[in-house]
Amino acid sequence: MRLVLYTHPAFLGSHSQAHFARMLTEAYRARGHSVELRQPEPVLQARVPRGTGSKWAGYVDQYLLFPQRIRADLRRDPPHTLYVFCDQALGPWMPLVAHRPHVVHCHDLLALRSALGDIAENPTSFTGRVYQRYIRRGFQHARHFISISQKSRADLHRYGEVLPVTSEVVYNGLNHPYVPQEEAVALQTLSNAGLPASEAGYLLHVGGGQWYKNSVGVVRLYGVHAAEEVAAGRCPLPLWMVSPPPDARLQAAIAMLPPQAEVRFFSGLSTQVLEALYSHARVMLFPSLAEGFGWPIVEAQACGCPVITTDEAPMTEVGGDACTYLPRLRSTDDLAVAAWALHGAGVLRSVLGRSLQKRERVRAAGLAHAARFSAEAAIEAYLAVYQHVLSLESLRQPSPQEESHDRITMSP
Incomplete structure (x- = not known):
């Protein structure tokens, strides 16, 4: 042709x-x-x-x-x-x-x-x-x-x-052949990139900071989860956000977090480092308000990372049966956001509390699903x-x- x-x-x-x-x-x-x-x-x-x-x-x-x-x-x-x-x-x-x-x-x-x-x-x-x-x-x-x-x-x-x-x-x-990195390899890759991580891992969000990425919603959900962990006498996992530096609205949401919570921002990462981030993350939070496709969903699945995303297309198309879904956040009203974040924290708690057998089943399903996106x-x-x-x-x-x-x- x-x-x-x-x-x-x-x-x-x-x-x-x-x-x-x-x-x-x-x-x-x-x-x-x-x-x-x-x-x-x-x-x-x-x-x-x-x-x-x-x-x-x-x-x-x-x-x-x-x-x-x-x-x-x-x-x-x-x-x-x-x-x-x-x-x-x-x-x-x-x-x-x-x-x-x-x-x-x-x-x-x-x-x-x-x-x-x-x-x-x-x-x-x-x-x-x-x-x-x-x-x-x-x-x-x-x-x-x-x-x-x-x-x-x-x-x-x-x-x-x-x-x-x-x-x-x-x-x-997929524009890169993402694969799971072994834990030791992922930790070394992150350390070499100046991103030392603990063996316990972190919660991950990957997005460009656009309005539809719902970054404020991610932080509000994390805030409820962190407060629940502190109340139970546990130290909350940090939230790592592959996203531009926070704007005023996002900074205000971060300021409301309990002192034990930690949010870090990264940008300009290589695909190898991003692969390591996905591989070592406990969960990726991707509750977008809208998407054209939703690359990070498939990228995370290809690296064996469980995904929580929005229960609407195209996220449901891209994630298939291998994702956990949240309802879309439909209001900027503070009470509505708080209720949504409370529900989301419950879903996150459920995903983090899965048995080893359930985690392996979800991981295998995600890997098989991601293989379709060649x-x-x-x-x-x-x-x-x-x-x-x-x-x-x-x-x-x-x-x-x-x-x-x-x-x-x-x-x-």
Whole structure:
């Protein structure tokens, strides 16, 4: 196949999207396919000092200058080319390519749902609402989609209001071959990284600090658990958070903890150190309010770590029967948060109190479940969808509007 991949400009600093595009490019080339990666260059953005002006200059590069390059490239591309959009947020470019064979990778619709007022915890500014509608109008021109979860596909259809010809689900594959580290190895790895841990372990949370990660909820739940441990005459396990430094709200929650409790923050860790963290953790707390996928759930399971997460999709899709589930925290009201944290602490107590036999059963179930999320399997599934799309598109009769578009685009 001849594939053209469109992705976000490097100047946006989207590491996950850059990794995804790079992974696809390398995997497809390794299988003998012709692959070209296309993205906007910082023509105007590089000339403007950082700040609001730089942001708007980036928009000019993406939505005024880059479309000119797309049109020029289309004139040269052979007709059998398949155009792959690495993210549905690239929607503004899709009308330019909609008359050609194409596929759109859909990750999550959280920004669009927020802009439509569906997520109370994440209000969106006026310009943000306009921007998300601009993106949606673009990807509504697309005919073929691949979503990372059933939840993302459902959101795409409901909030994106698309009418696709094909809409498939391919679960993400792990971007690192996570495996359990033996206790001595994990402890040594952590010590070498300047993160000495006791043999008793710790509670773990892995997240980027975004609103939907529910970091305050994690600390409030931990606070109830720590208070219960102190009341029983025991020293509570520390809470280790792989997350950015705490903001004011999170600092306020930490200030309410009993003095025997301990919360530590880490960021910028290597995958080897993260693997050790998962391997030595007693439990990973991941009570997200929403997710597009929920990588840490599978990563923890692949390392043999039990997971407590939210009883809603896509967390239930990703975690399967190998996770323990909590109801979603649905209010920022202090009494509601306190009640939720009390319930969560009870669930945590139950998980920590499991017998050795039960722990081993859950560990084995998690390892087996995580094995389903193979990067190689995901790549092969993508390629199968691509081949199917090319077959369908070869039989499709272009509309008069598309034939006119082709004549305009292909004219010298």
